[in-house]
Amino acid sequence: MLPSENIKDFLDQGPEYLPSVSVDCVIFGFHEQQLKVLLLEFKKTKAHALPGGFVFKNESTAEAAKRILWERTGVKDIYLEQFYTFGEPNRGNWDVHKATMASHGFDLTKEHWLLQRFITIGYYALVDFSKVKPTPDIFSDVGDWYDVHDTPPLILDHNRIVAKALETLRLTIDHKLVGFNLLSETFTMNELQSLYETVLDKKLLRANFQRKMLNLGILERVKKKFTGKAHKPPFVYRFNAEALDKQNS
Amino acid sequence: MLPSENIKDFLDQGPEYLPSVSVDCVIFGFHEQQLKVLLLEFKKTKAHALPGGFVFKNESTAEAAKRILWERTGVKDIYLEQFYTFGEPNRGNWDVHKATMASHGFDLTKEHWLLQRFITIGYYALVDFSKVKPTPDIFSDVGDWYDVHDTPPLILDHNRIVAKALETLRLTIDHKLVGFNLLSETFTMNELQSLYETVLDKKLLRANFQRKMLNLGILERVKKKFTGKAHKPPFVYRFNAEALDKQNS
DNA sequence: GCAAAAGTGTTGTCTCTACACCCATGT
DNA sequence: ACATGGGTGTAGAGACAACACTTTTGC
Numbered sequence: 001m002l003p004s005e006n007i008k009d010f011l012d013q014g015p016e017y018l019p020s021v022s023v024d025c026v027i028f029g030f031h032e033q034q035l036k037v038l039l040l041e042f043k044k045t046k047a048h049a050l051p052g053g054f055v056f057k058n059e060s061t062a063e064a065a066k067r068i069l070w071e072r073t074g075v076k077d078i079y080l081e082q083f084y085t086f087g088e089p090n091r092g093n094w095d096v097h098k099a100t101m102a103s104h105g106f107d108l109t110k111e112h113w114l115l116q117r118f119i120t121i122g123y124y125a126l127v128d129f130s131k132v133k134p135t136p137d138i139f140s141d142v143g144d145w146y147d148v149h150d151t152p153p154l155i156l157d158h159n160r161i162v163a164k165a166l167e168t169l170r171l172t173i174d175h176k177l178v179g180f181n182l183l184s185e186t187f188t189m190n191e192l193q194s195l196y197e198t199v200l201d202k203k204l205l206r207a208n209f210q211r212k213m214l215n216l217g218i219l220e221r222v223k224k225k226f227t228g229k230a231h232k233p234p235f236v237y238r239f240n241a242e243a244l245d246k247q248n249s
Numbered sequence: 250m251l252p253s254e255n256i257k258d259f260l261d262q263g264p265e266y267l268p269s270v271s272v273d274c275v276i277f278g279f280h281e282q283q284l285k286v287l288l289l290e291f292k293k294t295k296a297h298a299l300p301g302g303f304v305f306k307n308e309s310t311a312e313a314a315k316r317i318l319w320e321r322t323g324v325k326d327i328y329l330e331q332f333y334t335f336g337e338p339n340r341g342n343w344d345v346h347k348a349t350m351a352s353h354g355f356d357l358t359k360e361h362w363l364l365q366r367f368i369t370i371g372y373y374a375l376v377d378f379s380k381v382k383p384t385p386d387i388f389s390d391v392g393d394w395y396d397v398h399d400t401p402p403l404i405l406d407h408n409r410i411v412a413k414a415l416e417t418l419r420l421t422i423d424h425k426l427v428g429f430n431l432l433s434e435t436f437t438m439n440e441l442q443s444l445y446e447t448v449l450d451k452k453l454l455r456a457n458f459q460r461k462m463l464n465l466g467i468l469e470r471v472k473k474k475f476t477g478k479a480h481k482p483p484f485v486y487r488f489n490a491e492a493l494d495k496q497n498s
Numbered sequence: 499g500c501a502a503a504a505g506t507g508t509t510g511t512c513t514c515t516a517c518a519c520c521c522a523t524g525t
Numbered sequence: 526a527c528a529t530g531g532g533t534g535t536a537g538a539g540a541c542a543a544c545a546c547t548t549t550t551g552c
Contacts, residue, residue: 482550
């Protein structure tokens with residue numbers, strides 16, 4: 001199918017969506033000591049944006065967010081949390097959308113549904129970087145990871161949305177043990193500490209961090225050790241979900 | 250003006266609102282050792298509901314919440330915070346609305362804008378109980394305070410919205426010093442402690458609570474003392490905003 | 499003086515911080 | 526052996542709970 005046909009399909013879908021409501025996803029990953037965000041780049045205009053979309057009339061907003069995540073990352077069962085709803089009447093200008101559509105041969109009038117006011121519900125997702133293959137959508141040819149502190153200018157108020165998501169993650173990670181979703185199933189204590197240091201943006205002491213984590217009683221030490229460099233091999237840990245449930249109850 | 254004319258005006262206002270989006274306010278007050286919520290009671294159906302409303306097309310959702318608060322409580326400059334957006338496709342049934350409108354002589358078809366799906370953005374407000382005169386709207390003849398743990402069944406998913414607001418308040422009050430908004434300008438340490446005990450639903454020790462609060466450095470001791478019973482009069486404190494700003498910076 | 503409630507002091511426990519020390523591995 | 530990074534021990538600082546004590550009022 002030609003891209004323009006895809007886009008026509010999309011534009012025709014307008015009436016199937018809940019008016020005025022959109023969903024944007026801030027997808028966090030962790031790689032090489034950096035906290036990353038998944039961003040899309042529009043084909044023609046080279047503008048950057050968060051993966052987002054609209055909500056079908058009989059779909060919950062959380063389901064919409066999951067659907068979008070699946071389309072962009074190919075992963076289901078993702079850790080997903082709503083963090084804020086952005087309800088300003090003027091969240092930025094829509095010229096990029098207009099230009100993008102024009103470049104595909106669709107001249108949208110000011111009254112077109114895509115150019116109306118939308119409030120957007122922000123969800124953030126924590127994913128295992130290694131399991132995710134960024135998938136572009138019909139408007140973007142590239143989906144790629146960016147250091148959260150070094151993002152390009154984004155369309156609309158998406159920079160603010162990223163900032164708010166990061167702020168929420170920071171406040172959350174300390175008392176909700178959410179960080180494990182950003183690592184692969186097994187990990188070393190050092191990896192976990194790097195993650196915390198990156199998110200909280202401050203150095204932590206090995207000794208104390210380790211004790212704190214182990215005292216939570218939610219880490220299971222996998223017997224196997226690491227093989228690698230010229231030093232004592234670290235233990236590999238696994239996150240123990242049952243123990244966490246006990247804590248929360 | 251007749252009530253039915255008011256209601257006609259309201260129904261005609263549909264096109265001026267942002268479709269699919271509503272705002273609901275959980276208004277907390279503190280009185281006689283109880284945490285209270287302001288609820289409306291519909292005239293005919295006797296159903297209870299949160300004060301809520303719709304968002305004008307060129308108004309932010311926060312402004313809409315403030316407007317609704319002002320209409321219901323007569324107070325401006327209220328502490329207001331967004332806490333969650335409820336985006337399920339089926340948030341309960343709208344029969345009450347239909348019945349209410351029917352009782353005023355308006356038979357709404359299934360396609361009427363008021364009976365469509367709405368996502369609702371929850372805001373909670375903390376107000377000085379003594380300054381608030383609950384004001385009913387055109388659909389309700391009574392606005393009244395209820396103990397948050399003893400609310401009547403509410404329409405739609407409003408019970409859940411109250412529960413979520415309370416949960417958010419609990420998590421917030423400890424590290425964001427938000428409780429002062431629920432008291433009058435000056436208050437005794439005992440009142441403040443009662444508030445915390447009620448919100449957190451546990452007993453605290455006088456001595457330790459007092460130290461903790463005073464050590465925050467945000468309470469100013471008003472020289473005047475209390476007059477009353479047969480015991481040592483308590484100091485009256487005032488919340489010192491400047492000191493708080495210093496802390497947050 | 500006495501009851502009642504406000505306010506202060508003290509002590510032990512727990513947690514976090516900082517740093518010192520020991521352990522296992524590859525070269 | 527030794528450099529490198531993983532893991533443990535411990536002393537000091539600070540926070541918090543529990544309880545005892547003093548203070549000020551009306552009766």
